[in-house]
Amino acid sequence: MTSSEPRTPGSAGLVRLVAAREVSSRIRDKNFVISSVVIIVLLLGAMAFQVAVNSGSDASRLGLVGGDGRLGPAVEAQAEAVGVDVEVVDYADEAAARAAVRAEEVDAALLGRAGRGPELLVIDRDPTLEAVVDGAVSGLAISDRLLEAGVDLQSLPEVAVTPLDGAADDGQQVVVAVIGVVVLYGLLILFAQFVAQGVVEEKSSRVVELLLATMRPWQLLAGKILGLGLLGLGQIVVIGVVGVAAALALDVVDVPGEVIGTVATVVAWFVLGYAFYASVFAVAASLVSRQEDLGSVLMPASMVLIVAFIVAVQAAGDPAGTLATVTSFVPGMSPLVMPVRQAAGEAVGWEVALAVVLMLVAIALVVRLGGRVYAGALLRTSGKTKLREALRAERA
């Protein structure tokens, strides 16, 4: 027995101790590690799948023999105009091209024969490729004829394109927001559950008596929520960074700036959503003493979360709809619905600000009232405590 005398730890010190314990015990928890890995693998897998699907359907390889050097560029130009990728590979003679088609090195081979019309060799017929080649060949022929006839091609009118309200970009952001909301929903459920399980674990193992002999209930609650919250925040940030980095690397998105903005919005809403649900779940969990009873007390809050999730997914299709607009202000639902509306460009500044303020008020209420229920119910380790009893016990 050596070393310094014990001193009285302050509130911040106690909260930090509790938080550190939560983090260190969760990080070593197998379920947590597995779930983290699974989320990231799913995310990367989804992106890889999209890349694979895109490249598989769009990029075709076309072998080319002859064609006086104009046919190749013409096919590529035509392909780009209709939005497919065609790669042209030159072959020396018909035999080599035929062999390449049979070996499936190319999807088709185009034989530009002097005097006769060009011939397309295929194994499986591909209407898109055929149309592209057809268009290129006839385009060349038409311009040849027109040139022969002395028509001036420079004076043809070009169509000017003006995008209205940037619809295409928003679409991409909404997709990112929906993915973000799915992740957000998953993490909210996961971490709020962690908090709830932790509360019940302390009650069912009775360790709570020892804890409350050294600290106040609110310090225990705050440490638990903060510790797990930091872990959750870390996880969603990692997912966001990995997701954005992979999306950029794999070229899945076109406008990185806006996507990063949407991801940041989702992360910010996670903080608010987590603070709310973690508190609600913790308070609900403090009413029971066994993990088996947890499901029933968490039911109402879980339902709100699930409904919000469904509305959010639905809002992606109709971000301006009444349902989405109204629920994006409702505390508890706003963290899931508002990011989608924001991404779709449907929410103006004051709307977002109002939703945030309403959410903050709700959090403050839950913490105030919930803290009292938690304090009153924590030491009642037999069966289920009613809300009213818990409030009364705290006052006594």
Added chain:
Amino acid sequence: MLEFDGLHKSYGSNRVLDGVSFTVAPGSMFGFCGSNGAGKTTTMRIAMGLAHADAGEVRWRGRPLDQALRRRIGYMPEERGLYPKMRVGEQLAYFARLHGLDAGAAAHAAEHWADRLGLGERRGDQVEKLSLGNQQRVQLAAALVSRPEVLILDEPFSGLDPVGVDALAEALLEQVRGGVPVVFSSHQLDLVERLCDSVGILARGAMVATGPVAELRRREAGRVLRVVVPDAPPGWAAALPGVRVVSERAGDTLLELDAGTDDQTVLAAALRTGRVTHFAWREPTLVELFREAVAEPAGEVAA
């Protein structure tokens, strides 16, 4: 002094504590006895701030216990409580830190107490993997790890094997020698008798007897006489004036004498029945003191 002063507590119409008072001097061990449901646990929980007394307070060194003072108390709750999935060493260090030790001192103290209570090899194991007896030792270590000024232990010996009892008893005596007041509750009265400087017997929410074991014994001694008369007919002593037969089995008789009754009359009566193989005043055991204290209406023997 650790003073429990006039604690009252009711749950609804159920009066659990009705003026419980006793004091424990620094460097002494206080055994807290009482039948099940007498209010021992409630008394200790009030001291730890886990229940609110309707009236009365608990003081340490003259100051009512508050959160800061309670942090200097080592507590072992009746319902054992540890994190089942946390490792023994980390768990002890965590509790030490909650009681205000810094990280280094906490780790050191955790190691010391794990070794001290024979848990050295299990320090890296999760608590739930330990036997119940070993979990009990971890629980005790958690109470001792913060170098407490006061120890309040609810049934610390229950569920321990004799070796565990000895290890715990030795650890508690060491604390007492270091000047720590120790309060523990137990149903193992032989243990209480052996370890404690003083005892308190709680019945129906009030202390019916408190004081050093020897003093309680003296108070009750000189009243019960044991006479063994193998040849005597059953009921041989029933007619003697001023004598009450406490028990009688094959001539082995326990008699309670009124204040004015002469023991020599009893001896003469015994001799009339034949051989007398044993005749002596009997020192009551704590068990008997306990039975008596708990059985009689509180007024008669209250300290």
